[in-house]
Amino acid sequence: xxxxxxxxxxxxLETLNLSKRYEDGVxxxxxxxxxxxxxxxxxxxxxxxxxxxxxxxxxxxxIEPTEGEARINGFTTHTDPLRAKEYVSFVSExxxxxxxxxxxxxxxxxxxxxxxxxxxxxxYRDVLRRVGLADDAHNKRxxxxxKGMRQKCGIAIAILKDAPAILLDxxxxxxxxxxxxxxxxxLDSLRGEGxxxxxxxxxxxxxxxxxxxxxxxxxxxxVMQKNASEIxxxxxxxxxxxYMAGHSAEPANTVEV
Amino acid sequence: MLKVLIEKELRxxxxxxxxxxxxxxxxxxxxxxxxxGASNYSFSHAxxxxxxxxxxxxMEGLTDWASLQNHRIFLPPQPLAALVNGVSNDIGRxxxxxxxxxxxxxxxxxxxxxxxxxxxxxxxDFIFGTILSLFAILLGYNSISGEKEQGTLRLALANAIPRxxxxxxxxxxxxxxxxxPLLIAILIGxxxxxxxxxxxxxxxxxxxxxxxxxxxxxxCVFLTLSIFISALTHRSSNSFLLVxxxxxxxxxxxxxxSVLLASRTVKVPSVDxxxxxxxxxxxxxxxxxxxxxxxxxxxDIDDPEIMVDEFNRFMENIADERDEKMNRFAERINExxxxxxxxxxxxxxxxxxxSPTTSMTLAVTTLAGTSLMLKNHYRxxxxxxxxxxxxxxxxxxxxxxxxxxxxxxxxxxxxxxPEQINPSELPVFNYKKASVFSxxxxxxxxxxxxxxxxxxxxxxxxxxxxxxxxR
Numbered sequence: 001x002x003x004x005x006x007x008x009x010x011x012x013l014e015t016l017n018l019s020k021r022y023e024d025g026v027x028x029x030x031x032x033x034x035x036x037x038x039x040x041x042x043x044x045x046x047x048x049x050x051x052x053x054x055x056x057x058x059x060x061x062x063i064e065p066t067e068g069e070a071r072i073n074g075f076t077t078h079t080d081p082l083r084a085k086e087y088v089s090f091v092s093e094x095x096x097x098x099x100x101x102x103x104x105x106x107x108x109x110x111x112x113x114x115x116x117x118x119x120x121x122x123x124y125r126d127v128l129r130r131v132g133l134a135d136d137a138h139n140k141r142x143x144x145x146x147k148g149m150r151q152k153c154g155i156a157i158a159i160l161k162d163a164p165a166i167l168l169d170x171x172x173x174x175x176x177x178x179x180x181x182x183x184x185x186x187l188d189s190l191r192g193e194g195x196x197x198x199x200x201x202x203x204x205x206x207x208x209x210x211x212x213x214x215x216x217x218x219x220x221x222x223v224m225q226k227n228a229s230e231i232x233x234x235x236x237x238x239x240x241x242x243y244m245a246g247h248s249a250e251p252a253n254t255v256e257v
Numbered sequence: 258m259l260k261v262l263i264e265k266e267l268r269x270x271x272x273x274x275x276x277x278x279x280x281x282x283x284x285x286x287x288x289x290x291x292x293x294g295a296s297n298y299s300f301s302h303a304x305x306x307x308x309x310x311x312x313x314x315x316m317e318g319l320t321d322w323a324s325l326q327n328h329r330i331f332l333p334p335q336p337l338a339a340l341v342n343g344v345s346n347d348i349g350r351x352x353x354x355x356x357x358x359x360x361x362x363x364x365x366x367x368x369x370x371x372x373x374x375x376x377x378x379x380x381x382d383f384i385f386g387t388i389l390s391l392f393a394i395l396l397g398y399n400s401i402s403g404e405k406e407q408g409t410l411r412l413a414l415a416n417a418i419p420r421x422x423x424x425x426x427x428x429x430x431x432x433x434x435x436x437x438p439l440l441i442a443i444l445i446g447x448x449x450x451x452x453x454x455x456x457x458x459x460x461x462x463x464x465x466x467x468x469x470x471x472x473x474x475x476x477c478v479f480l481t482l483s484i485f486i487s488a489l490t491h492r493s494s495n496s497f498l499l500v501x502x503x504x505x506x507x508x509x510x511x512x513x514x515s516v517l518l519a520s521r522t523v524k525v526p527s528v529d530x531x532x533x534x535x536x537x538x539x540x541x542x543x544x545x546x547x548x549x550x551x552x553x554x555x556x557d558i559d560d561p562e563i564m565v566d567e568f569n570r571f572m573e574n575i576a577d578e579r580d581e582k583m584n585r586f587a588e589r590i591n592e593x594x595x596x597x598x599x600x601x602x603x604x605x606x607x608x609x610x611x612s613p614t615t616s617m618t619l620a621v622t623t624l625a626g627t628s629l630m631l632k633n634h635y636r637x638x639x640x641x642x643x644x645x646x647x648x649x650x651x652x653x654x655x656x657x658x659x660x661x662x663x664x665x666x667x668x669x670x671x672x673x674x675p676e677q678i679n680p681s682e683l684p685v686f687n688y689k690k691a692s693v694f695s696x697x698x699x700x701x702x703x704x705x706x707x708x709x710x711x712x713x714x715x716x717x718x719x720x721x722x723x724x725x726x727x728r
Contacts, residue, residue: 062727090415096408
């Protein structure tokens with residue numbers, strides 16, 4: 001399946017007419033097409049059941065598409081999942097790592113299965129410091145960690161894998177304002193390194209703050225896709241009410257921004 | 258990659274409190290079973306030696322081999338039987354040998370100490386069948402569903418790891434976590450056997466290794482089953498419940514239900530019934546013999562010595578004839594009963610082998626020489642001894658004294674005091690158990706069943722995990 005992005009080497013993540021219908025008949029995604037380029041942050045927003053997590057699951061080949069395809073660095077995820085996953089890191093909504101392992105041990109395991117085997121303990125510590133985890137927490141077991149600290153570990157794992165694309169599932173949910181701010185800074189620096197970042201989120205305000213592109217999903221469709229700079233701060237509440245608080249969506253071309 | 262995954266699994270398992278507690282309990286029980294087995298063997302051996310000495314002592318002072326009564330042989334305690342009891346405590350250990358007639362084993366261990374019949378001994382069959390299988394379930398029930406619940410499975414499989422490799426790592430590491438620590442406990446148990454000087458021959462050690470392999474294979478059946486179920490479910494509580502239910506059916510219900518079902522399907526005459534039949538026939542033969550006895554006519558009534566000699570020969574002939582008839586009758590009755598019993602046993606085992614627990618129990622008891630065959634084997638060995646005993650008595654006393662032979666002995670006033678018999682001349686009962694090779698051959702079918710179960714659940718685990726929904 002060819003499309004306009006096929007010849008653009010900067011495109012790291014793309015969906016092409018991606019559809020997913022579950023066994024119970026629910027159409028979770030309907031003909032979804034978008035792309036995320038290197039050095040770009042793409043935020044998917046939408047209410048529950050809009051299709052955000054389904055999209056991430058399709059990128060990770062956790063489920064197979066009914067039609068269309070998802071690609072990572074040009075590799076179709078459901079036909080060549082192992083090659084595709086070499087180019088992506090994933091940070092889940094609730095980063096729950098191995099409770100009985102320390103932060104360093106968790107990092108060591110996940111980076112090694114991510115294909116990086118030449119990191120030393122000092123490298124792990126440096127990355128943990130970079131994501132804002134204090135030194136005294138490095139050798140603590142994860143069961144003693146708060147949600148924010150776990151999230152930092154998850155990001156550290158993604159950084160260590162050093163994949164050109166990063167998938168983030170509700171990365172700021174449950175973080176306190178300070179941790180949220182630190183997280184945004186971190187994403188900004190990752191973008192600066194040329195990573196293509198696709199994040200699903202409910203947090204329209206943070207999405208506006210950090211994303212380059214914002215797409216609103218509803219019932220498996222992109223109902224609105226804009227550059228974040230095109231969305232005025234004053235419209236955020238309206239957009240939130242319209243697309244995320246359960247109100248029926250109007251067609252994308254009628255939305256005023 | 259596989260190494261990294263296995264290392265992680267082992268670190269996670271060994272570092273968990275669940276493992277420490279379950280393995281600790283399991284190791285203590287394994288070591289305890291070896292210690293108790295060794296102690297029981299020493300106790301049984303002392304009892305056996307005392308019984309043998311007592312048997313010879315009761316012969317002291319006898320001057321005529323023909324007057325020897327109550328000669329008993331005893332089933333020697335086997336070191337392996339102390340570790341895998343099987344039926345060794347249920348069957349009679351003592352057999353009275355008379356030279357002819359049916360042999361009946363009496364005085365079972367459970368008959369002596371009925372308390373053990375209720376609570377049983379802590380042997381390897383129990384440890385493997387109950388404790389080890391539960392330990393395997395605890396190791397495997399949440400291996401996939403637990404990681405799904407935690408969220409770590411999604412995170413791990415977001416990397417370029419083939420699912421087959423991931424599940425293979427789970428299977429290998431769980432097997433290592435199950436087998437390695439247990440081998441340490443078993444080695445300590447073996448050391449106890451050496452320290453307590455339990456006389457293990459080279460063949461016994463080889464058999465013990467085969468028994469341990471069987472136990473570990475059985476544990477692996479439940480381990481692979483747990484991982485398979487874990488890959489079919491999305492909640493560890495559901496997989497635990499499901500595996501536990503299968504375990505209850507497999508380990509506890511199926512073997513018992515199979516025996517009950519078979520006993521309802523194939524009717525076998527009870528021992529009491531056959532004994533009553535034999536007894537009736539025996540009375541009938543005695544009545545016939547009474548008539549024959551009245552027909553005794555000595556060739557020379559003036560010579561008492563000739564008369565007594567002729568009478569004894571006459572009576573022995575009657576006894577031989579009666580014995581032959583009785584044996585034929587008993588053989589027929591016994592054969593009919595044992596054919597029915599065999600039929601029932603065959604059906605019971607065919608049904609019970611649905612459960613891997615049955616296969617494991619049959620394999621380890623066969624290897625240890627304490628299977629269902631022990632009773633017949635002991636009786637065959639005793640029958641062989643009885644024949645040599647009968648020949649010995651014929652040589653020493655001029656007749657085989659067994660089977661209620663009426664015999665007259667003339668005592669002369671001027672006769673010299675006869676010499677005492679020497680009981681050590683009696684043939685010695687040498688019980689020979691089946692060799693390890695023939696036992697292994699018999700047990701191979703059940704070992705094959707265990708391997709088939711493992712392969713089945715392994716395949717199931719790969720298949721289920723390949724389709725596992727990671728949403």
